Amino acid sequence: MAQYTCLIVEDSPMMRQLIIFALGRIRNLKVVEADDGVDGLKKLAGGRFDLVITDINMPIMDGLKLVKRIRTDAVHKDVPIMIITTEGAAEDRQRALQLGANEYVTKPIQAPQVISKVKELLKIQ
Amino acid sequence: MKRRSTDEDTFDFGARSEEFLETFFRKGAEFTEQLLQEAQKMRERIQELSEENVQLRSQLASDDAVKDLLAKIQALEEEKLKIRRSVDNAKREFQSYEDRYLEMEQELDQMANLYVASSQLHATMEAPQVLSVIEQMLMQFVGAGSVGIFLRGYSDDKTPYLRPVHAFHCEEICGTTIEWNVGPLGEAAANGVQFIMEPEKAVDESLPVACIPVMFGGDAIGVIAIYSLLEQKKKFVNVDYELFRLLAEHAASAIIGSGLYARTESVAAALDCFNSL
Secondary structure (H helix, E strand, O other): OOOEEEEEEOOOHHHHHHHHHHHOOOOOEEEEEEOOHHHHHHHHHOOOOOEEEEOOOOOOOOHHHHHHHHHOOOOOOOOOEEEEEOOOOHHHHHHHHHHOOOEEEEOOOOHHHHHHHHHHHHOOO | OOOOOHHHHHHHHHHHHHHHHHHHHHHHHHHHHHHHHHHHHHHHHHHHHHHHHHHHHHHHHHHHHHHHHHHHHHHHHHHHHHHHHHHHHHHHHHHHHHHHHHHHHHHHHHHHHHHHHHHHHOOOOOHHHHHHHHHHHHHHHHOEEEEEEEEEEEOOOOOEEEEEEEEEOOHHHOOOOEEOOOHHHHHHHHHOOOEEOOHHHOOOOOOOOEEEEEEEOOEEEEEEEEEEEOOOOOOOOHHHHHHHHHHHHHHHHHHHHHHHHHHOOOHHHHHHHHHOO
16 A cells, blocks of 8 residues: 655644644545745655645745745655645736646635545545 | 830930930039049148148237237336336435535534634643634634734723734734724624624625624623635635634633733743642
8 A cells, every 4th residue: 555745834733733634534644744944845855755735925935935946856846736825816826836836725725625636636546 | 106116215225325424424524623623722722721820820929929028028117117216215325425424524624623723722821822823713714814803901990992912914903992882893792792794795894704702701801803804715604603603612711821821930830820729
């Protein structure tokens, strides 16, 4: 059975907890948490990840910068990235997707929607 | 009377008998010929009848087969109906299970939201963090765009009023006071009843779309106000109302607890206070 590892980069512990709660319904998915973009990059350097879920508005390094950095990273340049953000404007979505994000979900999240998109990105039936 | 001679008689008799015999044999031959023809006709008719009989027999047999087949078709039709009915029942049952599953999923999501919100609300005793958790809860879980938290204060003449202690994306409320029992905020505080407006019906942007009284011991110690929602949030849903209820019931203890904790120097001092009760 395949084991997937997902990195959640989110400054709100409450939101992280909620996302982890939702992802708990996907079998064989291990979750690693990071507080911001810089912490996320550190965690990425320390392992191999199958998916990155990130917020946009975070201190130190925001989610869009993180997406840019991941897309130039030798190891993780192809890892799927899902953005979960409060920014609901069409131009924000377009910018994130142009930078290399694969999915863009706005808050407040609905667990079934997040689960379905994560499964899609991980190609889980 | 003159009698004919014997020779003449003999001659006549021979000729007549010959004629008779000739006629007899000719007629006999004709009769035989007729009989043969009749017999031939009869044979042909028998042949025809026997062929007809065979045909009729086979038709009868095929009629029986058709009857059997019709009966079988009827039976199969009935079976098909039965199967269709049971398939329909199974479909209905499946649909009801699916609906129930969806309901359960929604309930699970609501529970998860409430669990996370409640655990985060009581995870800290630092006053600014408690207010920040309330703000985050409303922003992340409900989709609030701007949030104000007001607490009850008293004027010199002991008249209660509301004063803002936290503002998120609505800094214009800072330094203002709200009269008790005046406007949606004041009324929510005075009556202890939530004021919630359908966001699309909101006409005055300066007025909150939701006012949640923070209740303690039957009285409101403050009000949480949502002034606007995120662009993508169009209306309140069930889980939002559940969160409002949770905040109304639990925010007060978190706020009061954090206020009391701020007066003590440390956890140990707070525990001493508790032990001295």
